[in-house]
Amino acid sequence: MPTAEAIAPSLPLLAVEGVTKRFAGVTALSDVSLEVRPGEILGLLGENGAGKSTLLKILSGVMPPSSGRIVFDGVEFNPHNPQDAKRLGIVTIYQELSLIPTLTVAENIFIGRAPLGRFGLVSWRKMEVDSRAIIARVGLDLDPETPVSALSVAEQQLVEIARALSLKSRLIIMDEPTSALTETEVQKLMSIMGRLRKDGVAIMFVTHRLEEASAICDRMTVLRDGRLAGHLDRDGGPIKLPKIIEKMVGRAASELYARPTLRDVAGDVRLSVRGLRTVRDPQAPHAIVLEGIDLDLKAGEILGVAGLVGSGRTELARAIFGADRIAAGTITLDGKTIAPETPADAIALGIGLVPEDRKHQAIFAALGILTNFSVAALGRYSNALGFMAERRERQALASYRKTLSIRMASPEQPIEGLSGGNQQKVILARWLARDPKVLIVDEPTRGVDVGAKAEVHQILVQLAGRGIAIMMISSELPEVLAVSDRIVTMRRGRITGEMPGIEATEEKLMELMALDQTQEATQ
């Protein structure tokens, strides 16, 4: 592999020239040009549906462009499949995770290139040892023999990052690699990216967390509605957020993460959890076991739940929602003890959950947006005989489409054709349509762009204003700080702290999230 010095820094490693991509009826990219040089990190930014992933997929050989030219290392480059790109040293981390769930972590890392031992046969031992080292680089400590299906989204994302980093590469394409990660992992990734940059590797980096982008990117290319909105350069200091946002949305941005104003949330306790404990679930052997969870959630309140990856926040949500079995403890809703055994029970009682793993747990990929929207509220949109009241259903979808500004072609369009952020909005609409008493949102803005993120936050605040009790799990501390009236922190299946949102700071929360880690260290 040529070193950074071997190539004149002015020569671009990759040049995209006037690339256009059309899907049935949709022009996802139109006449986009950009360049990436060796040893630089190029941020690719834009709202949901701007065409970022589409561009990256074209570069990694997943799909051909409708027109335009790509030059890699001075040679015209027409990848027909991902292998063509891989051969040239273009490595991609896809937005929709592309691990193989039935295989182990080790095998996923070594897919297609398992280490060989005697007689040219696969050496499982070597694979395990090597993969343990590889995942350790991104701070992941788990048994490489674990099947990927047992990992949380965040862990999967880390495995995918680790795999990409272990491949020989000249250009690494990262499509929202941090969307499910917490600060700690993000920091680790940033430092690795810094090292790669020094080694002359070029990186294309997509994120909706603009602070991240601002902190690490050397340059940025911004897309808007599939067109090039402009390039931004680092002039000595990092690129400022308002500048990015202006390019992305085409107008000046207001302050995004407003601190919560002190709202009057003196509602009654709506949901109360006492002594909640879960046991190891055979279906999810890796899951964190909850222990002694006490929690109150008031009507009209937004409770933020912060924690590191694997702290058990998702388990808590699932346990309350009846998706996982509870070993001990009581849950009361509006003063009455409830024991939801299935999500259906919980939903009937007025609890909703937006799960963290959109692809596997929330969307019906091949089904239309309309069906995806109304599935949790079929009773609401049907008559006594069980017939769907489609007109009402469509009207409702149309109104959410407007309030959430969902970008879609038609209610019949399969949801898989939407960008990730727009999918997330449809899922939110699904629960809004049920008008729940308690709404639990697990990473509600994962993969959602800044503008929409602010909209989602606003929606959450509005819902709370209507008396709905909201529990928001998020790995993005700024987000937690921005919308929570009250914040609890979790660590290894226990609640480690609680404070009003007004008083919280990132530092204080981080301390509580890592609490017993420091204790352990001192022991």
Added chain:
Amino acid sequence: MTSTTEQSQRSGINVARLLMSFGPLMFLALLIVVFTVLKPSFIDPINIFNIMRQISITGLIALGMTFVILTAGIDLSVGSLLAFCGMVAAVVAKGGTANTLSLSTSGAQGYGWFAALLAAVVVGALAGGVQGFAITRLKVPPFVVTLGGLTVFRGLTLTISNGGPISGFDASMRWFGTGLIGPVPVPAIIFAAAAILCHIVLRYTRYGRAVYAVGGNAEAARLSGLRVDRILISVYIIVGFFAGLAAFVLSARLNSSEAVAGIGYELTVISAVVIGGTSLFGGIGSVGGTVVGAALIGVLQNGLQFNNVSSYTQSIVIGLILILAVAFDRWLKSRVRR
């Protein structure tokens, strides 16, 4: 995006959809034209009604199978269950197994056609329910459960009838197989009515939506509050019900319930569903497609027989055309999407 592009998009997609759903239908039309050119009497109403009657048995089961396959399940037991339900219907109609060979159509020794019909569909639905229960509670994959069912029901049928057929039903029962309403055979009417009913259920009811959702993503369906297990059990009850109904019609048509009835039907039925565009991985498909799929198979068989194509060649041609029909459909879809 401006509203005009949005509009054009929508209409674009609608035309696409329309054409797509016409994939197998276009192929069916083509076949009919070809056979008619080869031999004009092919489209005699008599022959068309023959074909309708012929496809009604497997067609009825295919309707139920559509529900099952929409949930990403499968039912291999339908052929055996058909035989079993048919035998039960015969026993009820004749009032016992003793008179297996008497063809005396006079003898009203049994409990009449209504009881026979009821017995067939209830037994079918129950058998389906038991299989659905094993699938959801014992967590045994549908393929295994219904493969087990395939041999169990056949064994039960043979045990009931001691291997022989039970024949000779009264005229009121036979009407369901051989009767006409106007010029239209009764089995064809039953099939059409059932198809319309199934279409309405799948397309316009809550339950239908739930079936699609469970097939599209069972975990997401569960987390959206659907009672996935109940829905799964229900689809096996539905296919069992239709196997029972088909058994009744078949027995009425042949004036006999045979222990060897329905052997290999599972494959014919599943092909009708799959050729009709329903995905074996669940969530995608329609009743209309299944009807077209069943008609395609029926027309193909009848048309080849009609042209006196040798039986061996028939096999070869049918196999190739089934593959071609689906390939054509895929090709059309990929064109339209582009």
Added chain:
Amino acid sequence: MTSTTEQSQRSGINVARLLMSFGPLMFLALLIVVFTVLKPSFIDPINIFNIMRQISITGLIALGMTFVILTAGIDLSVGSLLAFCGMVAAVVAKGGTANTLSLSTSGAQGYGWFAALLAAVVVGALAGGVQGFAITRLKVPPFVVTLGGLTVFRGLTLTISNGGPISGFDASMRWFGTGLIGPVPVPAIIFAAAAILCHIVLRYTRYGRAVYAVGGNAEAARLSGLRVDRILISVYIIVGFFAGLAAFVLSARLNSSEAVAGIGYELTVISAVVIGGTSLFGGIGSVGGTVVGAALIGVLQNGLQFNNVSSYTQSIVIGLILILAVAFDRWLKSRVRR
């Protein structure tokens, strides 16, 4: 996490794994014990070798089917392809179809066993390749392509042989079906060798791991740079190859190739694979499981026949036990994971 908990967890998981993979095996052992108690001569070496010889035919195909099902595919054509390859082998061995009826084992009119074997496996692999091509290029689902194959190959077989058998091979060919090496039947040895080979390929080669990857998630496999289409085509070639090999052994064993050979084998073969723990949704399974699955079916059939159980009851018992075996396996797995 402290290192002790981690260690205990890991060993816990290993014990779990071990026990899990023993689910069907434990059931098999149980069956053998029961049958031996019922009639001790069941475990006479003669009978054990009988069983081994009996399962070798469907077992060989099941090995190939394991590859196919691991990719989330299916091959329904294997029974017909077996008949087709067997007929081809017979034509080559006898030098034509003319002498379909002579049983004279002297006649070395043909091209000898090696040419026959070669013809069978090459034709099988080619046929599989063509089907794989239709699946990947025409984008027709495996179920439809191989269902088409099922009727096409049967039609071709009947056409070649005009419905009749071709019989009477020379001793060197017959050895592959009836010979012994020491006390062990040759078909059993062929099966065992093929199973070991397949196990090594699937577990210890990059190709094998790629098969699992494609089945686990084809799209992810493609994104990871695997040539998904080639791998898919290859598994159909493999199952075709094994259908050819099984056809050769079967013809050698029966001293005859019949046009009606292998009817319904697809279901037996697929059950062996599925009972052995391979998921029809791909990505999960093993050759060891398939061998146990095939043995389970073989022992069950032989044991019931051994006890002269009536064929009606046999059907019922076999169906129930297949379901129970898998239910037991699932139950064990859910317990062990806890």
Added chain:
Amino acid sequence: QDKLTILGSVPSLGFPFFVHMLNQIKAEAQAQGVNLVESDGQNSAPKQTADIEAALVQKVNAIVISPLDVNALAPAIEQAIQAGVPVVTIDRRVDGVEGILAHVGADNVKGGEAEAQAMVAAFPNGAKIFHLQGQPGAGPAIDRNKGVHNVLDPMKDKYQIIFEQTANFARAEALSVTEAGLAANGKPDAIICANDDMALGAVEACAARNFTDVKIYGFDALPEALVAVRDGKLAGTVEQFPGEQSRTAVQIAVAYARDKTEPKEKLVLLTPIVIGKDNLDKAERLGETK
């Protein structure tokens, strides 16, 4: 163009027996100068029914059919008769249908009886017997089984059926089943099989164990079985004269369709015989053996 057209329908062309039958129908039709529409019931009553219906639409002048099932084909045949098309049945009769022009056949029950009697003659002092039955539920399987039991059941103490299993008319299954039977029960004196394919499978199983003196009986007198009889591998096979049945049936049907010639007999019954080494020349298809 006023050449007559007849339908020739057999239960399943998967079995050599019926292939022969259809071939004979074809040959006779050619000899008579009539067109033949061929039909393969594919072992399915609805399929054979559908074929008859299609033929009626095409206005065939007569139907020669070996019905898959004595009951289930009755409605279709009734329909043909009502449409004024003469029907001649071969081999198997249909029950309860009035107006069939003629039936030419050999009774499967009688055949089963003949088979068992041949065995009894070979073992006057009694025997231990394996019995391989046909596909459960299939008409010929039921009838042949009945015939065998008609003869043997009254002599239960002398002639014991110690092992009775179905092998579905298939050679490979017969081989496996016989192997299991031999392992479980040791060597029998005789094996009675419901068709030749199964008999030939049983031959292989016995040969593998060197039980060459077991007397094995088949059914259908297929050429391959005749060779085995000649070579002493099979003790006998039941001949039902399917060729003669078929040709006679075609002659009757064509004569009636041409000029309404009523058949001399409405019921032509050929007596099944057991072909052994000594009467091989009686076998219809001896000429096909080499």
